[in-house]
Amino acid sequence: MAQLATPSAVRAVLEKYNVHLRRSLGQNFLVDANIVRKIAAAAGLEKDDLVFEIGPGTGVLTGVLATEAGRVVALEIDRSLLPVLAETLAGLDNVTVLHRDAMQADLDELAAAAAPDAAGRPYKLVANLPYYITTPLIMRLLEKRFNISRLVVMVQLEVAARLAAAPGGKDYGALSVAVQYYTEPEMLFRVPRTVFLPRPEVDSAVVRLERRPAPAVAVPDEELFFALVRGAFGQRRKTAGNALAGSGVMPGWSRAQWEQALSAAGIALGRRGETLGLAEFAALCRVCAAGGGYR
Numbered sequence: 001m002a003q004l005a006t007p008s009a010v011r012a013v014l015e016k017y018n019v020h021l022r023r024s025l026g027q028n029f030l031v032d033a034n035i036v037r038k039i040a041a042a043a044g045l046e047k048d049d050l051v052f053e054i055g056p057g058t059g060v061l062t063g064v065l066a067t068e069a070g071r072v073v074a075l076e077i078d079r080s081l082l083p084v085l086a087e088t089l090a091g092l093d094n095v096t097v098l099h100r101d102a103m104q105a106d107l108d109e110l111a112a113a114a115a116p117d118a119a120g121r122p123y124k125l126v127a128n129l130p131y132y133i134t135t136p137l138i139m140r141l142l143e144k145r146f147n148i149s150r151l152v153v154m155v156q157l158e159v160a161a162r163l164a165a166a167p168g169g170k171d172y173g174a175l176s177v178a179v180q181y182y183t184e185p186e187m188l189f190r191v192p193r194t195v196f197l198p199r200p201e202v203d204s205a206v207v208r209l210e211r212r213p214a215p216a217v218a219v220p221d222e223e224l225f226f227a228l229v230r231g232a233f234g235q236r237r238k239t240a241g242n243a244l245a246g247s248g249v250m251p252g253w254s255r256a257q258w259e260q261a262l263s264a265a266g267i268a269l270g271r272r273g274e275t276l277g278l279a280e281f282a283a284l285c286r287v288c289a290a291g292g293g294y295r
């Protein structure tokens with residue numbers, strides 16, 4: 001498949017099947033065999049692994065995944081790429097390409113259909129994600145609690161920084177908390193914009209998200225936990241107390257009640273929302289849940 005990883009090979013195969021690249025679908029294809037190999041290697045695939053790929057494109061990464069894993073299921077939304085994939089992946093009998101929108105697909109169901117003998121076993125996910133849905137897609141995969149043990153994803157550099165950010169920095173936000181609640185993220189390596197066809201306007205990075213056996217912190221009410229996170233980050237330059245008091249998360253709570261809750265959770269009143277770690281949000285969630293009045 002490495003031979004596909006050049007601009008001329010990608011152009012030739014797209015031309016042959018009369019495929020027109022669609023920026024609206026985030027179609028920036030990899031044209032660097034070394035990066036393709038590095039992404040696959042980062043997944044640490046084994047011969048009995050089932051691996052999902054979102055957006056196989058021309059199949060440049062799919063082919064490498066197929067040589068390293070037991071089975072690959074690739075979900076591609078663009079029907080016009082299906083004949084391309086039929087050609088580039090011909091002869092690989094452990095690859096299934098499905099015409100699916102990854103924002104709608106039930107991965108657990110597709111995994112059970114692809115590998116009935118391995119029902120209930122966790123699988124991996126590897127993708128050069130389309131930029132236009134990176135964040136909602138990662139959030140969907142985590143919130144649905146699909147049985148994924150590890151995600152290796154290429155995303156915009158700026159999104160990668162947010163996924164792995166620690167409290168207090170400019171990149172830390174509601175996305176960091178949510179991703180770190182479910183997974184341990186690790187920024188692996190930067191990828192320059194020059195290795196894509198067409199060339200995007202920003203650089204990318206590959207991130208590995210290792211699913212935690214249980215969420216990073218115990219909370220009595222996940223919906224309340226994430227409402228507090230969104231509330232605290234809603235107005236970044238305000239203190240957590242001011243931001244939460246204006247958020248409507250605990251309807252009817254006065255400023256004084258919020259101050260009491262923050263103190264009870266061990267959070268100093270002058271702190272801004274973007275400095276709060278997961279354990280502090282969890283402590284605040286416990287106090288608020290005990291106080292009642294949410295929902």
Ligand SMILES: C[S@@+](CC[C@H](N)C(=O)[O-])C[C@H]1O[C@@H](n2cnc3c(N)ncnc32)[C@H](O)[C@@H]1O
Pocket residue numbers: 025026027028029030031054055056057058059060061075076077078081100101102103128129130131133
């Ligand atoms: C950044 S390209 C990656 C292509 C290929 N894997 C590569 O690395 O060269 C993203 C791919 O995702 C596909 N795609 C976009 N939105 C999708 C969705 N909602 N579900 C599945 N595939 C999608 C695009 O058609 C495109 O093939």
